[in-house]
Amino acid sequence: MTKKEQKSSASDFSSDFPSESRMEFDATISRMVQAIGGKSQEDLASFFEISKDAIYKAGRQGKIPPAWFLTIGKKAGISIDWLVSGVGPMRPGNAQAAPAETQKPAVAPEDDLPWMAPEAAPSMGYALVPKVKARLCAGTGSLETEGEVIGYYAFKLDFLQKKGRPKKMVLMDVAGDSMEPDVWNGDTVLIDESQRDIIAGAMFAVGIENEVFVKYLLRIPGKLVLKSKNSEYDPIEVDMNGDLAGAVRIIGRVVWSCREYVR
Template sequence: MYLKNKEEKILKDFPNRLKDAMGSDTLRTFEEKSGISRSVLSSYLNGKTYPTLDRLTAISVASEKSIEWLASGEITDDRMVAVYQYDLCVSAGAGALVEHEKPVAEFRFSQDWLRQQGLHGRQLSIVQVMGDSMEPNLYDGDLILVRHDEARDGICVIRVDQDVLVKRVQYDYAEKSFLISSDNPRYKPFQLSNDFDGDFKVIGQVVRVLQRVKERDTVQ
């Protein structure tokens, strides 16, 4: 009985997987990509019929989705990428002293999702926000996904001497300096000029909030 129910659910959910695979493509556009007629695609989307293996392969190639996922909704481990959460808090306030950084949790993302987000092959990490200086975009306790590559603008994780902060960063090419500001108006911005004699580094850019303590919109 369990296997029968599971098989029925897999078939019932196929139209939703096909819609996801097609993305913003129209039936005409996806017909051109896959070689499958619009009438047949429409039948699949309405759950009236289901694709044979050759047509499932054509959908896979056209959409860049795995055959396994299209067929079952499941993804094997070899198509998953591990991203680690570290035991430091990035301060959205006055600053947090970092004594040690080690993984405390593992998150797994599909390669397809990372590719869609432009993050496949990038060095990523997950850290927790501490403080209120980035409200209303980031709240104390939020888990954020950080892309570790060269960044000069946007909401970034930065290191100033021994403090690790999450702030809004703007680079002034004329002055060759960084304006570091908070989204919470109660906190004053500060400038780091080219002659700053301390240790400063943009560690990475915040690309997504993975877990929120409050329901808000995505990071701007």
């Protein structure tokens, strides 16, 4: 590699993920190959269902996508800290397990699965937030399930800390059009369950009996008002001294949302 190429390669390093020298990069990739029971970078590319060129590109840029660590950690039961640094046991509890392609899914307590902890992989500066199957109704509809976790999504830890408590955050999908154009049918919202004190005009996830709504909240004497953004929907007024008072629960404040354009 020429001095010009070395300078260019160094300039590609990103603060979003720990920068690595070429030797460190190769060592990390080798650990990944070992973790999946592979023999080459082609095996690793096949595991991720990407082209081998994507591996080469990561090497040129001097950084490895965090999703690669999280995917191996989850699928193969590998310690993320070990993948990143090579320090510590390869697997949580130093348990012996089969390579990823032959290993059967294991059921273990959440505390034993570092990739499932809300503040997992701190050395990478990322946190994992659980997404639950329950759909928030932005109109009408029923709660599909009581918080069944269907996956984990990586966020920058400092991003989450600016918005609340990462360990108390959860992702849910929204169903209905009553919050359009602020939140559309099918959008995903990030809820901080530690923020339950009502702030006038803020968006919250609210449970009423067996339904969950995402609404703007207002408090008036003796009543809680759930207000939609869509003018076609009338506000829902809950008498806090009535029969439904005990059935109302503030789940948490909506602190962020996202939208997919290809499903």
